[in-house]
């Protein structure tokens with residue numbers, strides 16, 4: 092669907108914002124500011140700059156000078172990937188025409204159409220793209236706050252936290268206990284916690300085979316459950332204990348000072364505790380006033396345009412869009428749809444109907460890879476899954492190896508697509 096002016100006016104943007112748009116656009120090159128240089132934001136900035144060939148001024152605001160991918164961070168924990176392999180700079184985006192500003196965005200004024208940065212700079216925009224990822228819902232796990240992440244790491248934003256978790260796993264005493272507090276839905280990367288359990292089990296099997304792993308889970312079900320449970324039984328027999336809500340997995344308190352977890356009133360001393368709390372959209376989305384009570388930002392399914400403001404787009408984990416999982420692949424797919432819609436609106440270029448895809452791979456043990464994925468289309472209510480696939484239990488080793496190798500190719504391809 093081509094986004095023409097009639098359809099643009101038909102979205103939920105305020106009348107004032109809509110009427111202001113042509114006047115601003117008449118003043119020179121349209122300006123797009125993208126906040127967040129991760130999977131969604133880097134892709135959107137890169138595609139906007141490349142495809143508009145200089146017709147749009149694209150500025151990317153990113154707090155960190157180097158991005159560390161969460162995707163494949165579990166493989167780093169498992170010893171299959173170097174930490175440096177997860178890291179990507181913004182030089183190629185800059186070379187491709189994106190103005191990269193390394194600073195934290197602290198405020199958005201949607202009436203004045205400006206973004207304020209921690210360093211004091213004020214950036215004007217005609218269209219704003221928000222892809223800030225997640226923040227943690229404070230109080231989601233009794234006893235834990237982000238200040239405790241140095242003792243009980245989340246490692247759910249990649250970087251030093253991921254390195255800390257790896258060091259803690261490797262330093263566990265023989266026969267020690269690793270605990271994970273798994274998050275409630277919806278959260279970033281549905282299979283991520285369980286791939287992580289597999290990788291921790293792989294490390295412990297090699298260097299600490301009498302250690303135990305406890306997964307405390309508020310959810311009855313989780314992504315690829317049958318595949319993970321089969322894999323844990325086959326590769327790590329007796330090592331992983333999954334405790335779902337029926338057995339207290341949803342009634343967990345942690346005590347970072349004494350390294351204890353309390354499950355339904357019962358206290359257990361642990362040696363390493365990975366707390367992955369409940370999540371919400373990155374704080375700048377709430378500051379911009381585009382989030383709902385759920386903590387996530389509702390968007391139009393055909394474009395990723397914010398339902399709260401027609402001049403703002405929200406991508407990736409921060410968005411409430413429907414059936415797509417919160418994944419890097421999803422964010423990349425959504426960013427391309429958004430970049431096309433924004434470019435069409437600002438330069439009159441052609442806009443094709445939105446199509447979205449996602450695949451999530453997980454490594455269970457060396458060369459034992461599984462995957463789940465789907466294709467999606469916009470409906471009036473949401474982005475809806477239209478076809479899907481998933482690895483099967485009992486698959487042979489050759490197929491699992493091929494699935495793992497496919498995931499290696501995916502990582503190389505998608506990071507090049509995001510960061511150039």
Ligand SMILES: Cc1cc2nc3c(=O)[nH]c(=O)nc-3n(C[C@H](O)[C@H](O)[C@H](O)COP(=O)(O)OP(=O)(O)OC[C@H]3O[C@@H](n4cnc5c(N)ncnc54)[C@H](O)[C@@H]3O)c2cc1C
Pocket residue numbers: 126127128129130131132152153154155158160161162163164165194195196197222223224225246247248279280283284287373374375406407408409417418419420421422450451452
């Ligand atoms: C352990 C783990 C494994 C995963 N594995 C996979 C996988 O195999 N495949 C997959 O597809 N996905 C995977 N994911 C999920 C994937 O990492 C996320 O879904 C994806 O990164 C979301 O992209 P995003 O653009 O929404 O946010 P992010 O990639 O997190 O990017 C957000 C960026 O915004 C910046 N930012 C935030 N606020 C501000 C601000 N106010 N000012 C400036 N900058 C700001 C942050 O610094 C960050 O760089 C995994 C996640 C985890 C935790």
